[in-house]
Amino acid sequence: METPPIRSVDAAPAADGMKPRPRVVVVGTGHAGLEAVKALRKAPMDVLLIDRNNYHKFQPLLYQVGTSGLPPGDITQPARHIFQGQENFDFLLGKVVGVDFDKKQVLLNTGRPVWYDYLILAAGASTNYFGVEGAKRYSFPLKNVPDAINLRSHVIGRFEAANRHPGLIEKGVLTFAIVGGGATGVETAGALVELFDRVFERDFPGLDVHRARVVLIEMGNALMAGYKPDLRAYTEKVLKKRGVEVRLNSAVERVTPKAVYLKGGEVIETHTLIWAAGVRANPLADELHVEQTSGYRVVVDEHLRLPDYPEVFVAGDMSGAMDPEGERYPQVAQVAIQQGIHAAETIVRTERGLPPEPFRYRDLGMMATIGRNAAIVQFPSGRGLKGFIAWLAWAVLHVVKLTGFRNRLGVLLNWTYSYFTYDRGPRLILTTFPETDEITGERQRD
């Protein structure tokens, strides 16, 4: 049976015999995809956004869901809600499994292709386990909403197990290892010690929660690569003061359900390894059969286009775009946002018969939080800021940048409440997620 083409784009123009409006397909509801769709809102084109999730997630705060700081709904927004009222917008729920560049078709897991005139691939990044033995199976990634809910459930479950069997504490039931000393690792480590010291201490009065350990493992010789040395040193100092054990120059060799083996011989007994060590381009990049570069990113020209297919753009974490000095851009939200906008604007220019302009990244600086009252900010000028003021700036900026008034209000209320009460809200174990055996720490998944 011939499946009919997508309604919104297909039916009308063909029937009326008019030239159909060009169709832009955007793959991915991340920062790049969202900004691209927004930038096309007044363009005389049809925009179709495709994602396997029906929502956008605000990645920078995902770790707060994983550490019981925020409920998932506060950092997510349905795609259709974001673009309510954008007349040229439609959404398709599905997993993209490949692209037929010659036929100009996006291939979906349901087997039914979607055609495009222009394509923006912005499917983001996945966790990179670098082939470490046991890492994919036994560690906890923190890239998607279910990851975060799963981690949250697991962490609470470990405290319940320790409360019932205190003998398990010396076997690592309350040891939480994190690999990767970048923003995600640092923020998660800081949030965990706070959760334990401030909240679980009251939740588990019969348990000596100070026996819980948070171990942050970093391969390099300092945390927060890319920041200035004094900010990196400050981060380490604050984390240590708050009880995080920081292991620099340490790499993970092997992961089992009950332990992490470091190169050099150290063994950390733990039921919980959070994998924040690296990302790679979404595996969709491997299915395109085009040239890839470091981290499996897709090679593009200075306009973010595939060299052989100028109607196809790759933006955000999936894109291997280089700056004029030949360096790949960092895989951060700001780059994704600016690339998404640039791809959309280039499409509009092309339709108007104008030549494309090269993508230029405008560095707006970067920031990360270490926990309550402590954060680091690095301005594009190279100047740094740390401590309470940096933390306040971090909090305000993240509330402002969230998508949607309701989410902003929700996060603001949750944070304000937590700040003054030292309490946190959403510490639910949702048991339909993979469960962990109480005694062995073995995950029931697979």
Add this chain to the structure above:
Amino acid sequence: METPPIRSVDAAPAADGMKPRPRVVVVGTGHAGLEAVKALRKAPMDVLLIDRNNYHKFQPLLYQVGTSGLPPGDITQPARHIFQGQENFDFLLGKVVGVDFDKKQVLLNTGRPVWYDYLILAAGASTNYFGVEGAKRYSFPLKNVPDAINLRSHVIGRFEAANRHPGLIEKGVLTFAIVGGGATGVETAGALVELFDRVFERDFPGLDVHRARVVLIEMGNALMAGYKPDLRAYTEKVLKKRGVEVRLNSAVERVTPKAVYLKGGEVIETHTLIWAAGVRANPLADELHVEQTSGYRVVVDEHLRLPDYPEVFVAGDMSGAMDPEGERYPQVAQVAIQQGIHAAETIVRTERGLPPEPFRYRDLGMMATIGRNAAIVQFPSGRGLKGFIAWLAWAVLHVVKLTGFRNRLGVLLNWTYSYFTYDRGPRLILTTFPETDEITGERQRD
């Protein structure tokens, strides 16, 4: 290996050679269990609450999670949070699989028993499919938080499928059948038509959402059994006016992934049957090997105790307690609350050497909402109230009765926001839950 007994209760008294404090084990974090624990807060006893979930859920608003009205976190509260500061309280995460009444031990799925001096069984109710063919496998229950998240995801998924394949609409992709014309069925039907007409109409501008059908199937000759005739008629009138198809005197014979077969021959093509037709006592009741009565409830004496084991109480939906006229109490929150308190107070009396008093239910009336601005209230006097004032009373009472300040604030804000914007927040599809095949509507579970 001998597993040591629970820490908090065991260790100290035995070591000091003093008489240990009596231990009350409460099974279930529902209304009955919660009130029992609260009522024991000043008692010189150790209280251990056991549940397979670490949270209490506010069952009366669960349908709002299923219909994208509220996020799960707004109607749930971690048990440990509720009882922070109650010194004689501890919690155990686990599934109770039976009780050894002679040894006074609660048996858990992990194989390790917990002993008690007094036991309050309050594990609530489960969905009753009455043996209808296909019902358990292909219909959506609405008893637990994952049920509600699952239903929410499925409903949104059906609209995404219809948006992509409008031809599926005549095959029932947008037909939502609900069986059971009690409070859950009525409230869910009312909430669904509102979700479709107010929210999905804007989310899916390319889709004629008015082709979506909500069919409410009830075996009896009127909705809302137990209410006065005029309130029952009002409920039906309002639902019909809002577009719900009400089928009275109709019973479900068979359920398949794509249709509901009614007795009498009618077939309703649908991918979605919500099962709100009945409950039965938690299957734990069957594992007790004691006398059961209608709905598998456990037979108890007028003090809510097992006839042969006066230290064991059964409270709430699991309890087969009778009023002085010999009628079983209805399985509603008010009965559970009062029985939980009564069981706790009887334990305190017993410890003081006082005789138990019989349980007497104080009827506080009942209420249900039909949707925006419409609800019914029936006072104990027999008087009724309907319409906007009843709806306002319903909303205020439900906010007040929620557990925890933060939840009350959250629900209040969500409702206020939705009331004025006609918008709803948490319309996320969480794809780790069982997925539905887009074309066939077949659920991927099993």
